[in-house]
Amino acid sequence: MKRTSTSAQKRAHQSNAPWFPALARAVGKDRASREPGILDAHAGDSWFASHRPQAVVFAESTSDVARTLRFASLRKVPVTARGAGCGYVGGCVPSRGGIVVSTARMNRILEIDPADGVAVVEPAVITAQLQAAVRERGLFYPPDPASLDECFIGGNIATNAGGPRCLKYGVTRQYVLGLEVVLADGSPIRVGGRTLKNKTGYDLVGLFVGSEGTLGIVTQATLRLLPHPPARAVLSAVFPDARAAGAAAMAVFARGVLPSALEIADRFTLDAARRRFGAGAVPPGDAHMLLQFDGLPEAVAAECRCSRAALESSGATSIESADDEERCEQLWTLRREFSPSLKATGLKKLNEDIVVPRGRIADLFAFAESLQQRYGLAVACFGHAGDGNIHTNVMYDPGDERSAAKTGRVLDDLFDRVLAWGGAITGEHGIGLAKKRWWPRALSPRVRRLHAELKAALDPSGILNPGKFV
Ligand SMILES: Cc1cc2nc3c(=O)[nH]c(=O)nc-3n(C[C@H](O)[C@H](O)[C@H](O)COP(=O)(O)OP(=O)(O)OC[C@H]3O[C@@H](n4cnc5c(N)ncnc54)[C@H](O)[C@@H]3O)c2cc1C
Known part of the structure; x- marks a missing residue:
């Protein structure tokens, strides 16, 4: 009985990809797999969508990739390239099945x-x-x-x-x-x-x-x-609120300084860090800013001094500074812990990487607060304020259906507002599957058609990563 069901499963597995033996011959048996564990390991990324490919090719050279694509284009089999699978938008999820080309062995x-x-x-x-x-x-x-x-x-x-x-x-x-x-x-x-x-x-x-x-x-x-810049320094400052932090960022730029990084975090994010690491982890205040400067030591020292003065005159209630590697890394540790601290709240976070024109940073923080009031869901903001790219995390209770159901409406409002300001729905992560729903709002019909025309010119059979935004 067991043997019958195993062979039935085997037949079903094979009929799922009748072309696989030919693919294995084309690229080499050691580079092609249909092992269930391997298919599962190449089904998803860091977002929650997942879809099993029918086969995985472990390319070791350009000619392996070329052979695979030649094979796939003749048979109209979908092909999805995969890197490390860290993406946040389901980009490498083979949503139409077919072949995943893993590049993992091409690592020199x-x-x-x-x-x-x-x-x-x-x-x-x-x-x-x-x-x-x-x-x-x-x-x-x-x-x-x-x-x-x-x-x-x-x-x-x-x-x-x-x-x-x-x-x-x-x-x-x-x-x-x-x-x-x-x-x-x-x-x-x-x-x-x-x-x-x-x-x-x-x-x-x-x-x-x-x-x-x-x-x-x-x-x-x-x-x-x-x-490589020979020196760096970091300033870590706290402000009464995000509006004051936004104004302080403008004051730094107005003094002619371009930090290599300028990061801001809001109250919800800071409270999550305080809950995780103790109240003393962040001095009192509802907004945190981290600035980094790099270059020649004299220039770094001057930029740091100048920026410190700008922060003080913009209402910073506490400022710490570092100019040696160890202490700089310590100040960065707090910033790096923001995302894990939000996860530690027990809520699920939908991490959106929207980007707004820089002058809208303070407005974005205020808008996120208004979303919290309107929908009763926390919206935690932190990230690359210097270039307008703020990670806007919609926090919801996965066990509460009503809370989860509201997230779509929160994102609709957020993206509409960001687009109305001249911003973009993604600054870093891409569209993938996660933002496909908002793709039609983000670009005009003619520009979307241009994307489709470019896609058709380069991939007339539509085999490359199908089911995504184009
Ligand atoms: C904890 C965490 C933090 C992150 N922080 C950031 C951040 O600060 N900034 C940021 O930009 N992103 C960030 N990301 C998102 C992600 O790491 C990046 O998008 C990264 O570039 C994905 O690389 P990957 O090798 O994992 O690609 P994958 O997830 O494997 O693939 C991503 C996309 O690239 C395509 N692709 C992969 N390799 C190739 C190739 N050789 N040729 C053609 N297409 C290919 C895939 O088909 C897919 O569409 C973060 C993700 C996580 C999990």
Whole structure:
């Protein structure tokens, strides 16, 4: 009886992907799998959507990716590229099944060239490992998503990832000079190169960066490196409320200082941190600001002094400063604990990465409070205030159906307001599946059609990451 059901399951499993033996022959048996555990491990990311692929290919080279895509385009099988699976929007979820191309085995740093100021990498190099490797050569790769200990450069490129340092240094796009990409039909192409300037034709590098795996699979990247700043300093300040903190940020900029990071957190977030680490974890006050400066020591000291004066005159009730590595890291620890502290409340958090024009930061904090009053759900805000990219976390009780049901309406109101201010529904994470519902509101019909036209030109059979926003 047991044997019958096992063989029935086996037959069902095989009929689910009759093309699999041919795929395994095309890419090599050691690189293709239909093991149930492996399919499950490639079904989801850090968002909650999940869908099993029919097969996983562990590509080891550009030609493995090319062979897979050639195979898939002939048979019209969906293909979804996967990096580390840290995404927050279900981007690498193979929502139409088919093949997941895991890049995990393509993890070599091929070159670090201090003279040209570039690194050439395969897509599965972990962001923090690249940063550490170039640091040893006195170089700096600035993009710093909070997931940098796990996420891959390929995933960062596909989502145009950002982080706190983007205020001064910009997002991933600013560091991608050249790409090798395999197109949907299996042809590898190279766009861009290893020079800072390159105005040959359209900006195809920019087209692929942030395209969330819908236009091609990145198999190699040439990245721009900077000289590593020799010094840094951090200021950690508390304000009576978020409006005062927003005004203080403007006062810092008005003095001609551009910090490398400027982060603000609101009352709900601070209270969550105080509950977790004790009341003394954050001095009294309803808003927290963290600023970082980097560069030559004299410049850092001057920027720090100047900013401190701006914070004091804007009503900061407490300011701590650090200019040695250990103490700087200690001050960052509090900021890094905000997200885990919100999770520790026991509520579920929907982390939205909206971005508003910088002058709207104080308005955004006030609007989040008004949402709390209107819907009775906490909305915790913290993040990259210097560039307007605030993580707006809608907190709800997953055990309470009414509370969970309200989250959609909170997000509708939030996104409508952000768009009305000239902001965007995503600054870092992308659209993926999570924000698909709001895609039609975010861009005009003609611009969405242009996306569809570009997609059709590069992927006429629609096999690359189907079911997402295009
Ligand atoms: C704790 C945590 C903190 C985070 N903090 C930040 C943050 O500060 N800033 C930020 O920007 N993001 C952040 N994220 C989101 C996430 O880490 C980034 O989106 C990251 O860039 C995803 O990389 P990944 O390798 O995990 O990609 P995946 O999740 O595997 O894939 C993401 C998308 O990229 C596509 N893709 C992956 N590799 C390739 C490739 N080689 N070619 C083409 N397409 C590809 C996938 O199809 C998918 O659409 C965070 C996530 C977590 C879990």
